[in-house]
Amino acid sequence: MNVKLLGSGLLLFAGFLACSEAPFVKMTNAKCPSYNESWVQFHYCRLKAYSRNKTSLNLNLTILEPANNIHVRIKLMKRANGYKPFLVDFYLDACAFMRKRNHPVFRIVWNLIKNVSTVNHTCPYVGLQTISDFHRVEIPLPMPSGEYLYLANWTFDGRPQFATNVYFTLVED
Ligand SMILES: *[C@@H]1O[C@H](CO)[C@@H](O)[C@H](O)[C@H]1NC(C)=O
Ligand SMILES: *[C@@H]1O[C@H](CO)[C@@H](O)[C@H](O)[C@H]1NC(C)=O
Ligand SMILES: *[C@@H]1O[C@H](CO)[C@@H](O)[C@H](O)[C@H]1NC(C)=O
Ligand SMILES: *[C@@H]1O[C@H](CO)[C@@H](O)[C@H](O)[C@H]1NC(C)=O
Ligand SMILES: *[C@@H]1O[C@H](CO)[C@@H](O)[C@H](O)[C@H]1NC(C)=O
Ligand SMILES: *[C@@H]1O[C@H](CO)[C@@H](O)[C@H](O)[C@H]1NC(C)=O
Numbered sequence: 001m002n003v004k005l006l007g008s009g010l011l012l013f014a015g016f017l018a019c020s021e022a023p024f025v026k027m028t029n030a031k032c033p034s035y036n037e038s039w040v041q042f043h044y045c046r047l048k049a050y051s052r053n054k055t056s057l058n059l060n061l062t063i064l065e066p067a068n069n070i071h072v073r074i075k076l077m078k079r080a081n082g083y084k085p086f087l088v089d090f091y092l093d094a095c096a097f098m099r100k101r102n103h104p105v106f107r108i109v110w111n112l113i114k115n116v117s118t119v120n121h122t123c124p125y126v127g128l129q130t131i132s133d134f135h136r137v138e139i140p141l142p143m144p145s146g147e148y149l150y151l152a153n154w155t156f157d158g159r160p161q162f163a164t165n166v167y168f169t170l171v172e173d
Pocket of ligand 1: 036038
């Protein structure tokens, strides 16, 4: 049994029990490096001030050649003398996920962005992909207050192509 996944599962279960308490979450920075500009180009990767204590995430990128084999490594980091790994760390077959929606932790991320993105279909992915004005950050897990970094490293055909990394601050109720 994968210990990390088990940990995430238990965390998730605890999250459902505690989800009536909505923590305050504010995204503070977004970084989207492309590791292969001839496959993935970012036009836009920015936060906009949505209101005084809310920001929205806006991504706009072009995939220049069809991508049929997409994996993503998701890691959550928490700041404490630099960023340290925090509970969530998994590797996912994104094409399989889009067919079956079969990963409990990634489903949380997917449920947050599905309404505001253009990626609601199965592989292949090619052309313009966007996430527009994403601001409803709701984290159904009990997490301690602090500064966090959500890292998503995307590979096509097993090779790193780009990352979508979002920094956020969380304040427990
Ligand atoms: C970069 O993208 C090009 C164009 O799709 C592709 O042919 C090449 O294999 C990619 N390189 C790496 C290291 O993934
Ligand atoms: C994406 O960015 C490009 C280049 O900045 C822009 O021309 C295009 O209108 C943007 N598209 C969307 C849907 O935001
Ligand atoms: C956001 O700011 C407004 C006004 O400054 C305040 O009324 C509201 O309670 C704040 N929301 C949170 C979740 O802190
Ligand atoms: C997505 O849209 C559906 C239907 O419009 C709505 O019920 C749901 O609350 C929305 N979810 C998010 C996260 O915005
Ligand atoms: C995503 O696509 C599926 C299949 O076309 C559809 O049933 C579902 O309502 C779509 N969801 C959103 C949020 O657009
Ligand atoms: C993401 O991939 C890049 C390129 O291989 C690598 O430099 C970076 O350390 C990776 N980050 C994580 C969090 O795995």
